[in-house]
Amino acid sequence: MTEVSTPATTNNAGNPIESDNESLSAGIQGPILLHDHYLIEKLAQFNRERVPERIVHAKGAGAYGELVITNPDIANYTKAKLFQPGAKTESLVRFSTVAGEQGSPDTWRDPRGFAIKFYTEDGNYDLVGNNTPVFFVRDTIKFPDFIRSQKRLPGSGLRDNNMQWDFWTLRPESAHQVTWLMGDRGIPKTYRHMNGYGSHTYQWANSKDERFWVKYHFKTDQGIDFLTQDEADKFAGSDPDLHRADLYNEIEKGNFPSWTLKVQIMPVDEAEGYRFNPFDLTKVWSHKDYPLIEVGKWTLNRNPQNYFVEIEQAAFEPSNIVPGIGYSPDKMLLGRVFSYADAHRYRIGTNYAQLPPNAPRKTEPQSYSKEGAMRYFYNGPEVPVYAPNSFGGPHADPERAGDGGLWDFDGKAVRAGYIKHAEDDDFGQAGTMVREVLNDEQRERLADNIIGHASNGVTPQVLERVYQYWKNVDPDLGRKVEEGVKAKLAEAGEATEPQTGDSSAQGGDETSAVQVGGRS
Template sequence: MTETSRKVPYTTNNAGVPVESDEHSLTVGPDGAMLLQDHYVIEKMAQFNRERVPERVVHAKGAGAYGFFEVTEDVSQYTKASLFQPGQRTDMLARFSTVAGEQGSPDTWRDPRGFALKFYTELGNYDMVGNNTPIFFIRDATKFSDFIHSQKRHPATGLRNNEMQWDFWTLSPESAHMVTWLMGDRGIPKSYRYMNGYSSHTYMWLNAGGEKFWVKYHFKTDQGVDFLTQAEADELAGTDADVHRRDLHRAIESGDAPSWSLKVQIMPFDDAPDYRFNPFDLTKVWPHGDYPLIDVGRMTLNRNPEDYFVHIEQAAFEPSNLVPGIGPSPDKMLLGRLFSYPDTHRYRIGPNYAQLPPNRPHSAVNSYAKDGPMRYVPSNASMPYAPNSFGGPAADVAHYGKTAGWYSEGEMVHAAYTLHAEDDDWGQAGTQVREVLDDAARERLVSNVAGHLKQGVTRPILDRAFEYWRNIDQDIGDRIAKKVNGGL
């Protein structure tokens, strides 16, 4: 077959009109002045100028893939949510990410990792927006923007600044548990395939009989948890900044589909008010001795996106996407995120972001939403308002049955935030150091923290950092102080 006889598609403009040249603009005269009538060149340049959408303020750098979730156990006594019924298989999308770094930042910075999941259920999308840690730095949404600002770049220098981080952390003792995680081995996972994922937040499950339960999700990696040392991570940051994105894509492309086993902790609804600490506090875990893990099913990622920008950069996850059988809890951070996540999508990719391919439900959409930029699927409503007399969609009370809301309890939110017997900021972090970590892991923790503090953290913040760690564990704090102050 000759070069000229090959069957290749011809270039078109965005309206499908054939293009005369891929290489030369339309010019005239001895000076070769380009003509304004060459609309294709103008289209190409104008489109190029608009290729980027604003990157996410947090979780900007990430990777993702499609797959499925399959229920292997029966948890229908706790929830009527369709995706958790016995034998159910649900298509899904996952996106993993770093929190603080920008789009071009290295995958191996010490940072929590986002673990966002979208399940395309028969009753709409269910999103779980979690992390690779079961806890977080703060417990109240009003501090979230302050926390993120402290982890980003210094306003004067444009550089990442450890002093800002430690200033915020040491003035926010509720961060102790999460900082202990971050500075430990799991602060830099080997790859996205070798980390667990957690809902972190507490949610509510409602069963078919109207009974309510509190639930936490644990996605345990079937590849085994593994991590990078600080030295390994620093080297990779300079040699392969996209190592985690590359690893996920290559594993799936080669047929080595990663998977995670979902387990949940279930707390009876009435246990919450009198539990020994606030069960909705995002800085706390529920001890497994109190609420053991219960097997549910397995998540498998087996399909890479055909276009990264379309399917991953434009993917929009939001904890407000809750299907019948699942509801929120009085967790103040979760309640703040119910607003902030969909709001950031409207800003970043437009008010009709739910019509984009990765966000489009696999079930019917009968919404009264209309118009706005980039809308291309019309509303199914005969009239754009409710109620109406022309056969428009009506609220579906049947799928919800008895109220799914904790708000029906009246004082639940207030009661959840009264003082519990073990409501302190240091206890669980100290337990992690003394009872979960071995000697080698404790030594790496000391080295990681000390190395971080040596990079630009000055007094009095440095002294507060030493006291911070002594509150977690006296010996660990003393060892960190000694190493920072020049000891071995």
């Protein structure tokens, strides 16, 4: 029988080690010696195996894929190389839940992250979105407040429905997204059975420098499917990694999931007069006004070899754009341009862009960025470390670069909400969705999901706002919610009427609080 040759174990510097089984000690019964470098390295490495989990989207799964452009006419709208006729672009995707921690079940009712990194000839292009076309808030200054309301109470460390409904009902722009969340798509059957959306409004520019506003839609070719609340609750206990396992196993079996990429295109000069503010992340554009245009086919065909290295260390950021694509006046998008990259610097280090999943594949960075913890790519000693210079260092080339999609705006600094367009209000699109998009069975499940959620730990004071919130969306739905919640609470013997003197039911987004045992 042929003996199998195995490589020698080394430390992280590549030096062979004496033993991987016994620590070096002062005699058999003596203390362990500090100069057993491999023992110290092994324990120290173990202590640091986990980086801080993401504040948002902590639990997820990912895979590699390819986008193939099937519509040659899309080049009329953008000069971005990844969207040119017949282009094939490698990509990395990470799907995720939003509020749950690393160990949370895949089947909680929650939006799903849908973040894609395209490795293009002009560097990486990151499209950071969700499985819904809208979001809970429209200004990035409210994003930390929203996320905290979906997380855990500071005292008990428990999630709290009352905190969620308190925030939602005080921020009426949340109604459209909460309608999505409480409906069938609030718990997709698998990551393969959900759509993905860029959600934000972006800007495209073609080779003639003509500008267009654009929204991305990734339509699942597997068909939309969902879990009922009862099914999701059972899987949370019996198979908490259901979605992660499904994605990995299906790709391993060669059942490659795919999506058809489509876009909505709005000429720049039509934005100002459109009936909804086109940059408001809580709104969608009507498909009748701006029909979907097919772009290409996106297929996932390869699993990562190492989940931590390739998925946990993957960093997606909307600041990664390429020529032909830019930003818009979407305030959530503009805030994320800063916050995502900053979160990566905190979580995985200053030089996170050099890690394998984040490094560009088709271009070599030519940057004056230098040093910092964990840096391992660097310029040659002959390359200057400053700009401008007269020694052949890289220089900015406006002919090759994009401009970020500049748009006209006035120069006065203001703090103001979006300009209201003719049909802008916070509940209108949610109501249209309930009455005209959902069928009878979907409306029934929507009402049941809201009733089940709102009757679990939500105080009578906040419930009064919950009832009015859904009546504003749709009177019939609001009535069903109120009757259903009150029936559940009565059955459980709980109070259904608010106590007098509650100031929190007055609306608005500014509330006072009494500090106990802490700083005011």
